[in-house]
Amino acid sequence: MTKAERTRELIITKAAPLFNTKGVAGTSMSDILEVTKLAKGSLYVHFEDKEDLAHAVVDYHIERLGKAIETALGKADSAQGKLLAYIDLFMDPVNPLLAGGCPMLNFGMESDDTDQVIRKKICSFMDTGLKLIYSIIKSGKDNGEFKADWDGKEFSIRMFATIEGGIMMSRIAGDNKTMKVIARGLKKEIEDHSA
Amino acid sequence: MTKAERTRELIITKAAPLFNTKGVAGTSMSDILEVTKLAKGSLYVHFEDKEDLAHAVVDYHIERLGKAIETALGKADSAQGKLLAYIDLFMDPVNPLLAGGCPMLNFGMESDDTDQVIRKKICSFMDTGLKLIYSIIKSGKDNGEFKADWDGKEFSIRMFATIEGGIMMSRIAGDNKTMKVIARGLKKEIEDHSA
């Protein structure tokens, strides 16, 4: 890793929680300067402009969330275990994995009308997540864990939406009660479809 | 309605789509001046500062959304009809009721870490919505429309979360496919609990 790469990484990791917490528009380059303790022009050695940095930060969040999911699911050795692990990962929106909360909600809701590049990044990550859940269900049906007549497509979409909605509700409420209800509901549904 | 009140109302209604689309941080007082065609100082005759205006705009969104729900549900004369009407109201996130999309998602996600006043306004509106759905189910159980063993509390939370998550997903994707799957799922569940 060259010095430039290390500095670039430093900027991204320090900027990430700011963008995810205060939004892109709500975060100034000076805010980032402050947390990185870099000099004025240095940001522009590594990023063309604020937009370019914001995109890199979104990528970083996507990568971190993706890896967290991968790790969590890697520990489970059954399809059902993986689905439950996925849900558990989002069980505590008040103290989230990534400071500021779910980047899909944060960047997705800020960018849907204002930054198509970010919107598309989030969109493609969402697709990946959706496909992951679907593939777990499918493999669970293939190996006999889940009932063959379970509509995996419908459930994966609904599970994804419900979790995101639950995160939103819990963060707005400032407590995890809602999320717990939702998790229980989803888990029950999964168990009900166990063969 | 005095002239002052009318001007205040004008500012709010013109500012509302801007705030809901570009966010509070992403909208400048000049943006609002432009769409209202008012003079610079005028904004501050009616609002203390940008924050004050933002709060009024959030209230306005809440009121409009509340009335839209009330109207839609008023047309239905059964509990089941009301639940389905509620769902239908959010079926088209790409061309939403309020320009910019669901204000709970937009303002909720921007404010959760930055503006406690807005967060609480959204939170209390969310509670109202939740209680409304719950009360419809309850009255449906009371009048024999719904099965008595249906867990109304759990469902109202899950329905609310799923719809919001569906809105988020559809807006990020830029099409309503996801929302349709979700609506179908919720409606089926409601029908399954009909007595």
Add this chain to the structure above:
Amino acid sequence: MTKAERTRELIITKAAPLFNTKGVAGTSMSDILEVTKLAKGSLYVHFEDKEDLAHAVVDYHIERLGKAIETALGKADSAQGKLLAYIDLFMDPVNPLLAGGCPMLNFGMESDDTDQVIRKKICSFMDTGLKLIYSIIKSGKDNGEFKADWDGKEFSIRMFATIEGGIMMSRIAGDNKTMKVIARGLKKEIEDHSA
């Protein structure tokens, strides 16, 4: 004159010598702030941006130079007198009428490849000057002051060019010797064509 107009005028008159001396690119908005003693944002109340101000300053120089020519020529009551008065106006390039020197040279040479709006402003003023000289010669021929076979068109162009070239040479040299030689030559030629 409203307050705004007065402030606008103040900015232009204070900025004019700066632009004409250091060039548009070489003058910063802070330089202008300093001489006007205005606050940062104030410039942008009256001018869209630096370019807009630069254009206004060019207009101002054109107007001032135009009026100076008009005044000087107004005092002469013969065609020959007017031509000589014109030459005299440019006789002291080291202490020019307008601080920084001839705006046609300064703005013309800076803008020819960089700012077409300025270039065109200067071009049209140049045309006006050219036509003025030509019309004086013509009226002098009409009233019998000048020989009828004098080529007024050719001379007006050559006189204009020679004066501008002389200004350039004197300013580069830092003394008016060159300009004096040129003035003498032009005056002699004019006298040679007296009827």
Add this chain to the structure above:
Amino acid sequence: MTKAERTRELIITKAAPLFNTKGVAGTSMSDILEVTKLAKGSLYVHFEDKEDLAHAVVDYHIERLGKAIETALGKADSAQGKLLAYIDLFMDPVNPLLAGGCPMLNFGMESDDTDQVIRKKICSFMDTGLKLIYSIIKSGKDNGEFKADWDGKEFSIRMFATIEGGIMMSRIAGDNKTMKVIARGLKKEIEDHSA
């Protein structure tokens, strides 16, 4: 020529048209980096600072223009031929010998109030040019080509000024019409003084 000398030369030749077109203040070191495709620090290996480079670029222009004059005049074998060749060299200001136009006008008008080093370089080159024209006339008078009573000093100054003024006018107008009128006038005057 060492590698260092070659790099220095590369920088100068690439920077020259930029400075002559956009001015010293209007050209940034990054602009030069871009056209030379050199690394950031490299410029400062060969030049102390921007000023130093600007001075070298002025020298380069002076040298190139000097050589062009020398070459053009070398082809003529009479005094009159040399004078006409000089004029012809400046006949097309819209497509000038040096990109950006006459460096005496460009650098002279930018520097007269701002950079005394450049001003003096241009001034001394101007003197050289003036003396060259004068010496041609003198040798023409000596060898009987020109009338003995021709005021060579006055004419050389006037010719120089008229050409520079003509260049200025043609560049501002964006066409060579003016220059053609001027060239014709000067040439006629030269012929009129042929013995």
Add this chain to the structure above:
DNA sequence: TATGAATGAGCCTTCATTCAT
């Protein structure tokens, strides 16, 4: 000699807001 990351002053401009009218 050459590199390119780093610097921090300074660039033009916009911001939310105030104030005299």
Add this chain to the structure above:
DNA sequence: TATGAATGAAGGCTCATTCAT
């Protein structure tokens, strides 16, 4: 109440230059 000129902090970004490698 309404106006729009004025304010100055802060915005994002570029500048010429330095320095460790």
